[in-house]
Amino acid sequence: MLLPESFAAKMQELLQEEYADFLASYSKPRYYGLRVNTLKWSVTEALDKLPLKLSPVDWVNEGFYYNEEDRPAKHPFYQAGLYYIQEPSAMAPGAVIPVKPGDRVLDMCAAPGGKSTQVAAKLGGSGLLVSNDINAERVKALMKNIDLSGIRNGLITNTTPEKLAQTFPQFFDCVLIDAPCSGEGMFRKNPEMIKDWEKGTIEQYALMQRDILDEAALMVRPGGVILYSTCTFAPEENEQQITSFLRKYPQFELEPIVDIPGFDRGKREWTGSIGQDYPLEHTVRLWPHRIEGEGHYLALMRRNESYVAKEGLPSNEADEKAGKSKLEKTGNFTLTKEEKRLVAEFEEQALTRRFLDIQDGDMISIKGHIYIKPKGLPLLHRLKVIKSGWYLGEVKKNRFEPSQPLALGLEETDVKRAVHFSADDEDLYRYLKGETIFRQGEKGWTLVTVAGFPLGWAKQVQDILKNAYPPGWRWLT
Numbered sequence: 001m002l003l004p005e006s007f008a009a010k011m012q013e014l015l016q017e018e019y020a021d022f023l024a025s026y027s028k029p030r031y032y033g034l035r036v037n038t039l040k041w042s043v044t045e046a047l048d049k050l051p052l053k054l055s056p057v058d059w060v061n062e063g064f065y066y067n068e069e070d071r072p073a074k075h076p077f078y079q080a081g082l083y084y085i086q087e088p089s090a091m092a093p094g095a096v097i098p099v100k101p102g103d104r105v106l107d108m109c110a111a112p113g114g115k116s117t118q119v120a121a122k123l124g125g126s127g128l129l130v131s132n133d134i135n136a137e138r139v140k141a142l143m144k145n146i147d148l149s150g151i152r153n154g155l156i157t158n159t160t161p162e163k164l165a166q167t168f169p170q171f172f173d174c175v176l177i178d179a180p181c182s183g184e185g186m187f188r189k190n191p192e193m194i195k196d197w198e199k200g201t202i203e204q205y206a207l208m209q210r211d212i213l214d215e216a217a218l219m220v221r222p223g224g225v226i227l228y229s230t231c232t233f234a235p236e237e238n239e240q241q242i243t244s245f246l247r248k249y250p251q252f253e254l255e256p257i258v259d260i261p262g263f264d265r266g267k268r269e270w271t272g273s274i275g276q277d278y279p280l281e282h283t284v285r286l287w288p289h290r291i292e293g294e295g296h297y298l299a300l301m302r303r304n305e306s307y308v309a310k311e312g313l314p315s316n317e318a319d320e321k322a323g324k325s326k327l328e329k330t331g332n333f334t335l336t337k338e339e340k341r342l343v344a345e346f347e348e349q350a351l352t353r354r355f356l357d358i359q360d361g362d363m364i365s366i367k368g369h370i371y372i373k374p375k376g377l378p379l380l381h382r383l384k385v386i387k388s389g390w391y392l393g394e395v396k397k398n399r400f401e402p403s404q405p406l407a408l409g410l411e412e413t414d415v416k417r418a419v420h421f422s423a424d425d426e427d428l429y430r431y432l433k434g435e436t437i438f439r440q441g442e443k444g445w446t447l448v449t450v451a452g453f454p455l456g457w458a459k460q461v462q463d464i465l466k467n468a469y470p471p472g473w474r475w476l477t
C-alpha cells in the first residue's frame with residue numbers, strides 16, 4: 001500500500017525504531033470481525049450455532065474474527081440481528097466504556113451504530129441510549145442497525161451537539177464521542193480514506209472534535225464519564241486534544257483504561273510541553289503492528305463528583321412553556337380511544353403479553369405511529385427526533401399494522417403465532433426476498449423466525465402467508 005509521504009515521515013518520527021514494524025503491517029491483510037448481540041443470545045449459544053470459523057478478539061468478550069470468505073452478512077442470522085459486523089479495534093471503545101444496566105448513555109457521533117449497538121447490549125434493555133449523528137444519510141443506516149439489533153430503549157436524533165447540550169444538561173452517566181477524525185488508522189481497511197487525508201484535514205477535524213467535546217462536557221452528570229475515541233494516529237486529535245480539554249475543564253480527570261495485552265499507552269511526549277501535567281498514559285493507543293486490528297485511540301474522563309458546576313442550563317420555565325406549546329401544536333402524543341382499541345385488538349390477537357409489560361415506557365402516538373418512549377426524558381422540542389423509543393407500528397384505517405422493529409424487539413414466546421424456519425429452508429429465502437409463501441396456518445399476524453429468532457412479520461390469509469418483510473430489507477438475490 002502506498003502511504004502518503006508526509007504521513008509516513010511523520011509516523012517515522014513519532015514511532016522511531018517501531019516504525020519498520022508499523023510499516024510492515026500495511027502489507028498484511030486486514031482483519032474481519034463480528035460482535036455477538038447479547039441482547040438476543042449468549043456468546044455460548046452463538047458459538048454453538050453460528051456456522052462460522054471464529055476466533056476471539058482479546059479485548060471484547062463478544063468479539064470474534066471470521067474469515068472473509070465466510071461472508072456472515074449473507075446469513076439469515078445476520079438479518080435476525082444476532083451479530084454486528086465490526087472491525088475488531090472499533091469494538092474497543094464499547095468494550096471499555098463503563099456502562100451498566102439502567103444508565104443514561106449518549107452516543108454523540110453514532111452512525112452507523114457500531115458503538116451504539118454494543119452499548120445497548122451492555123444496558124441489557126434498561127436505562128436509556130440516545131444515539132445521535134449530524135449526518136441525515138448516515139442516520140438511516142444507524143436506524144436500521146438499531147432496529148436490527150432489537151434495541152427498545154433508544155432515542156435516535158439527527159441534530160447538533162449544541163442542541164443536544166441545551167436539551168440534556170448534566171443528564172448522562174456516560175457520553176461516548178466516537179469522533180469524526182482524519183482516519184489514519186483505517187488506511188489498511190479502507191484505502192479510499194487516504195484521498196480524504198491528502199486534503200489536509202487534521203486541523204479541521206481537531207476543531208470539530210474540540211467543539212463536540214465542549215458540548216459533551218455540559219451533558220455529563222457529576223460522577224459521569226466521557227469516553228473519547230478516534231481511529232487516527234495524529235497526536236493533534238488524540239493526546240493533544242485531550243490535554244486541551246483537561247486544561248479547559250478541570251472538573252474532568254483521566255481514568256485509567258484497563259490493561260489489555262497489545263494495547264499501547266497514550267504519550268505525554270507527543271503533546272510538547274502542554275501535556276506534561278496530565279496522566280496521558282491512562283489513555284490507550286491501538287496499533288496495527290501490535291494487535292490484530294486497525295489503529296485507534298481511547299481516552300476515558302470522569303467528571304469529579306464534588307466539582308461545583310457553573311455550566312449547564314438551569315431549568316427555565318419560559319423555555320419549558322414554549323417547548324410544551326410547540327409540542328401541543330405539532331401533535332398530541334396521547335393515544336386516541338380508537339388507537340388504543342386497535343392496538344389492544346392487535347395485542348389480543350397476536351401477542352402473549354401486553355406492550356407495557358414488556359418495557360418500562362410510555363406509549364405514545366405520533367400521527368398514528370405508535371411508540372413506547374423511554375420514561376424520564378426531558379422535552380425534546382429542540383431536537384430532530386428520528387425515533388422515540390421502540391416503534392411498535394402504525395394505526396391505519398380500522399387496523400394496527402405491526403412494525404419491523406416490533407418484530408425484532410420481541411422474543412419467540414411473546415407471540416401467539418410464529419412460523420419457524422431453519423437457516424437452510426428454501427421458504428426462508430423466499431421470505432427474505434419478499435415472496436409469498438404457500439402454507440397453512442391460523443389466520444392473522446404471524447412472526448417469522450429463523451431458528452426461533454424473529455426476522456419479521458407475515459399475515460396468514462387462508463393458505464397463504466402474505467409477506468410483510470419491509471421492501472428496504474429484502475434480499476435482492
Ligand SMILES: C[S@@+](CC[C@H](N)C(=O)[O-])C[C@H]1O[C@@H](n2cnc3c(N)ncnc32)[C@H](O)[C@@H]1O
Nearest residue numbers: 109110111112113114115133134135178179180
Ligand atoms: C467515526 S464515525 C462514527 C462511527 C460510529 N460511532 C460507529 O461505531 O458506527 C463519526 C461520525 O460522526 C458524525 N459527525 C461528524 N460531525 C459531527 C457532529 N458535529 N456532531 C455529531 N456527529 C458528527 C459523522 O457523520 C460520522 O457518522
